[in-house]
Amino acid sequence: MVFILSSLAEREDSTLLIKGVIRTALHNMDREAREHYSVVIQAKDMAGQVGGLSGSTTVNITLTDVNDNPPRFPQKHYQLYVPESAQVGSAVGKIKANDADTGSNADMTYSIINGDGVGIFSISTDKETREGILSLKKPLNYEKKKSYTLNIEGANTHLDFRFSHLGPFKDATMLKIIVGDVDEPPLFSMPSYVMEVYENAKIGTVVGTVLAQDPDSANSLVRYFIEYNAEDDRSFNIDANTGIIKTTKVLDREETPWYNITVAASEKDNPGLLSHVAVGIRVLDVNDNPPELAREYDIVVCENSKPGQVIHTISATDKDDFANGPRFNFFLDERLSINPNFTLKDNEDNTASILTRRRRFSRTIQDVYYLPIMISDGGIPSLSSSSTLTIRVCACERDGRVRTCHAEAFLSSAGLSTGALIAILLCVVILLAIVVLFITLRRSKKEPLIISEEDVRENVVTYDDEGGGEEDTEAFDITALRNPSAAEELKYRRDIIPEVNLTPRHQTLSTLESIDVQEFIKQRLAEADLDPSVPPYDSLQTYAYEGQRSEAGSISSLDSATTQSDQDYHYLGDWGPEFKKLAELYGEIESERTT
Ligand SMILES: *[C@@H]1O[C@H](CO)[C@@H](O)[C@H](O)[C@H]1NC(C)=O
Numbered sequence: 182m183v184f185i186l187s188s189l190a191e192r193e194d195s196t197l198l199i200k201g202v203i204r205t206a207l208h209n210m211d212r213e214a215r216e217h218y219s220v221v222i223q224a225k226d227m228a229g230q231v232g233g234l235s236g237s238t239t240v241n242i243t244l245t246d247v248n249d250n251p252p253r254f255p256q257k258h259y260q261l262y263v264p265e266s267a268q269v270g271s272a273v274g275k276i277k278a279n280d281a282d283t284g285s286n287a288d289m290t291y292s293i294i295n296g297d298g299v300g301i302f303s304i305s306t307d308k309e310t311r312e313g314i315l316s317l318k319k320p321l322n323y324e325k326k327k328s329y330t331l332n333i334e335g336a337n338t339h340l341d342f343r344f345s346h347l348g349p350f351k352d353a354t355m356l357k358i359i360v361g362d363v364d365e366p367p368l369f370s371m372p373s374y375v376m377e378v379y380e381n382a383k384i385g386t387v388v389g390t391v392l393a394q395d396p397d398s399a400n401s402l403v404r405y406f407i408e409y410n411a412e413d414d415r416s417f418n419i420d421a422n423t424g425i426i427k428t429t430k431v432l433d434r435e436e437t438p439w440y441n442i443t444v445a446a447s448e449k450d451n452p453g454l455l456s457h458v459a460v461g462i463r464v465l466d467v468n469d470n471p472p473e474l475a476r477e478y479d480i481v482v483c484e485n486s487k488p489g490q491v492i493h494t495i496s497a498t499d500k501d502d503f504a505n506g507p508r509f510n511f512f513l514d515e516r517l518s519i520n521p522n523f524t525l526k527d528n529e530d531n532t533a534s535i536l537t538r539r540r541r542f543s544r545t546i547q548d549v550y551y552l553p554i555m556i557s558d559g560g561i562p563s564l565s566s567s568s569t570l571t572i573r574v575c576a577c578e579r580d581g582r583v584r585t586c587h588a589e590a591f592l593s594s595a596g597l598s599t600g601a602l603i604a605i606l607l608c609v610v611i612l613l614a615i616v617v618l619f620i621t622l623r624r625s626k627k628e629p630l631i632i633s634e635e636d637v638r639e640n641v642v643t644y645d646d647e648g649g650g651e652e653d654t655e656a657f658d659i660t661a662l663r664n665p666s667a668a669e670e671l672k673y674r675r676d677i678i679p680e681v682n683l684t685p686r687h688q689t690l691s692t693l694e695s696i697d698v699q700e701f702i703k704q705r706l707a708e709a710d711l712d713p714s715v716p717p718y719d720s721l722q723t724y725a726y727e728g729q730r731s732e733a734g735s736i737s738s739l740d741s742a743t744t745q746s747d748q749d750y751h752y753l754g755d756w757g758p759e760f761k762k763l764a765e766l767y768g769e770i771e772s773e774r775t776t
Pocket residue numbers: 439440441461
């Protein structure tokens with residue numbers, strides 16, 4: 182008997198409802214024991230008396246889960262084999278605790294609670310499978326430690342306090358990890374090596390030694406070799422048994438100051454297993470390069486130089502390393518007699534100055550001087566070299582600027598190609614030919630002039646005519662002496678009042694139609710300025726403001742001409758009959774136009 186059914190009568194909206202209530206009959210229902218139940222319920226009317234009708238139905242009952250079961254590891258001891266070659270970070274094994282509950286009630290997390298492998302391994306939980314995944318945190322070494330133990334705990338994550346008396350809801354197990362021995366490649370004593378060897382050392386000089394050992398318990402013998410690339414110049418070899426590296430060539434630091442080689446080691450028993458190490462070989466410097474001038478110097482001495490004047494500063498270089506290069510010493514070759522012209526002063530800063538020893542250098546006497554010098558370096562022992570400086574003599578300005586050097590001019594002409602020289606010569610010849618031809622032609626033309634020497638006569642015409650003085654402007658016609666363009670002005674005599682000549686003005690009458698009178702007056706004024714018939718001297722013409730109601734009735738026709746315009750012709754002034762005539766004419770034209 183798991184469930185009990187009881188009836189409950191209720192009245193609802195004048196209808197009698199009889200409800201059946203299902204109750205559990207047992208105290209500890211266990212989903213883990215049985216999850217599903219089916220109950221058949223029969224309803225009978227007439228209070229279940231004989232003759233009553235009945236109906237039945239099946240009620241399916243499913244028990245829901247509560248977390249009342251702790252996780253359990255199936256075993257108290259586990260064992261796991263992990264090879265020492267296992268990669269750090271990789272998963273090395275799985276472990277799973279069981280939980281009778283379902284859903285989130287079975288969720289759990291795994292942790293390493295103690296053991297000697299705490300720092301070496303780590304455990305994580307796979308949410309899907311509810312497994313603990315064991316990973317490697319640090320590399321294993323069979324030769325150092327062959328086994329580890331771990332205490333692993335699995336604990337439920339969703340706890341129900343009502344069932345805490347059934348707990349603890351966790352379980353632990355012990356995991357023993359066996360480290361597997363793997364045959365490993367030899368191990369070098371250092372992650373990389375740096376060695377040094379002097380340049381110019383004879384072939385077979387020992388550069389250094391590398392050491393590698395089999396890390397396995399077998400401790401088999403190790404063999405060494407150099408892994409050269411195809412382009413390497415194979416300057417070293419290694420003793421396969423001892424790992425001693427020697428030179429196979431004479432090295433030159435100035436050419437290759439550093440070699441990077443790769444040395445490989447393998448075990449005699451298992452040659453396939455290789456390990457590599459980088460070996461850097463520094464080539465040490467030997468003072469094998471004498472110093473030399475830093476560059477080609479173009480040294481110039483001015484003709485007006487004074488004795489003791491610095492004309493140039495030189496410096497030196499050395500291909501050798503710093504210790505075998507500077508500091509440089511400059512000096513003149515002592516075996517030669519003292520040079521009376523130039524001297525050298527070591528500035529003790531790896532430069533030297535060239536000084537004059539006398540005055541008055543002359544290009545014409547000697548345009549180039551040669552000064553042999555010696556340079557020694559700071560190596561032990563020191564090396565020295567000799568060089569010759571070329572000093573050109575040049576003419577200079579007062580401030581020392583070079584004006585001209587004889588040697589320079591010579592050099593520039595020498596620099597021309599023979600082809601260019603021939604071309605220039607040809608041009609010169611052609612020019613000369615043209616000049617000669619020209620001269621001969623001119624001579625032949627001049628000859629007939631010289632022949633008729635008698636034809637040259639003097640023609641003297643004498644005038645004896647007294648002029649009329651300043652008043653007599655007619656005595657000479659000065660117009661001939663005038664600029665023809667200005668001659669126009671002199672059509673009329675200036676001292677005679679000209680007759681009124683209207684002919685040029687008729688031309689402008691036709692245009693009167695379109696222009697206003699103000700414009701017209703301006704034109705007139707301009708014409709009067711240019712008119713040759715008006716007096717040449719300045720004339721004062723007064724134009725007075727006439728006022729609104731002008732008495733000048735004669736030009737009233739102009740008023741009608743400018744239709745409904747307020748314009749007044751205040752400037753009409755005293756233009757005399759000439760203008761009146763014009764105005765009348767204009768008025769006529771206008772009235773004709775408007776009608
Ligand atoms: C050799 O190796 C060093 C350090 O690894 C590097 O600085 C140098 O450039 C290398 N030289 C050559 C010639 O490869």
